[in-house]
Amino acid sequence: MISPPLFESAHVPLLYEGAVANLISEFKFDASPRAGNVLLELFLTRSPARFPQALLPVPLHSARARERGFNQAYWLARQLGAEFDLPLVYGKRTSNTQSQRPLGRRERFKNMRGAFAVPDKVPAHLVIVDDVLTTGSTAHALACAAREAGAITVDVWAMARTKPVHG
Template identity: 40%
Template structure:
């Protein structure tokens, strides 16, 4: 409702679509690996997690400002499973508020293409919808990646199984510019974005960043 907080429905006094109290309670991903954005208890002696040191992803850096916890879980589910455009608009506003009016990197924005089966079931591709909105706000040209094969849902799979599930699932027509920015709504282990980043490297990209609204904490994977 216009004039009311999108989360608690309190009257608003500022320009944001959520109130100061709800803003203070958002689950920010403040201490996280610079490479994969996984939440960390402490950065210790560096800003890259041990997993990225052992097996670096195909992308170079990640910007994921929030953790996938309430109230974001309900908001994302309303958007993805109920096709709620207001929820989608709020997701875009949360990301722009966290990252700014300029994309953090990249000459092109490339979203993770949705599963054929789930896109038919939902009637739309959530990441494509977010990508269109963000490309317009960031004034960043958008490119479409291709699904070379459909993959089953990643839900309930461990890290290794997630990597196998999306291996060689994506393709993109090159040549790409040197720097690109990949987009997903929620980043769980990073396996999907890693697979898309590999496809982008094969198409000529050399510097690859990723952006998502929220990162799933390790204890929820």
């Protein structure tokens, strides 16, 4: 288990349950821009406390990107970048990890270890953008890769958070 994570703060204004969970499912698996726009509007009702120099969307592995045909984190980062006039930087998913959904906390961190690379030099302050924050294992692994690429401060912006996952 990782404590503390390699990101400093997380701005995650919504709870992943009920209507929000339905919106995220529709957005993520059906590529619904309507659902994405509603999530963004809800996210923007509470402004983040601090702003980065660039946004880093969580990358999908190329096999999963082909299968799904849509990267919700990239879509969100593009919209947030336009809203706040922030550039995007890109990471790469280096391994096709198994789905995090059935895994407990320890297994999620193990599953994500070494899963990302950020090939280019990045600004000192980045924000990782994702749809849902559960244990922080994905954000932690991507923050590790971002720090290796030169980031000093890494925060996370996600639309929703789940209730704690144990194990």
